[in-house]
Amino acid sequence: MTRRRSDTREQIRRVALELFAEQGYEKTSLREIAERLEVTKAALYYHFKTKEDIVASLFADFHAEAEELLEWTRGQQPTPESRRELVRRYAEIIQGPGSELIRFMQQNEPVVRELKGGGDMRSLMQSFATFLVDKETSLPDQIRARLPLFTLHLTSFAMRDTAVDEDDLQAAALEVALDLIPEQ
Structure with missing residues (x-):
């Protein structure tokens, strides 16, 4: 895995945990995670489907x-x-x-x-x-x-x-x- 892909995955995981803490797991969507990261939902899907x-x-x-x-x-x-x-x-x-x-x-x-x-x-x-x-x-x-x-x-x-x-x-x-x- 390239360093950039690894960094992106870590950013996604970090931001997801932040959002889960702020509003709960069930109330957080992949769209919101993508928005917080300022990436497209498709870019997020490249790393995580759900x-x-x-x-x-x-x-x-x-x-x-x-x-x-x-x-x-x-x-x-x-x-x-x-x-x-x-x-x-x-x-x-x-x-x-x-x-x-x-x-x-x-x-x-x-x-x-x-x-x-x-x-x-x-x-x-x-x-x-x-x-x-x-x-x-x-x-x-x-x-x-x-x-x-x-x-x-x-x-x-x-x-x-x-x-x-x-x-x-x-x-x-x-x-x-x-x-x-x-x-x-």
């Missing part, structure tokens, strides 16, 4: 990174330090452009369930949670073990009404998430 294709490409990229992390966990014993490392690495994946995808998923959760790739995302989260949870602990401790992932996902949503810098917010969320991992 908005579902745009979201599927975003899910595929996220899934590839998350799958690499999941593969890493398969070679690890679930110790407190390896669990913290999982949380650190996962935080890196969902920062930057990944944070926009997470925000899109939160804002459009009913639609995400139906989109190609949405089920894969849930499966990945379940796999990460399995690594974090010691099944021999009490139910409250099993819930606590899953909280680091939710902390990373929900902090932007919970803090959206504050004027905190996004990088500072993500750093604070990671700090809290790491603190939630038990020492034993």
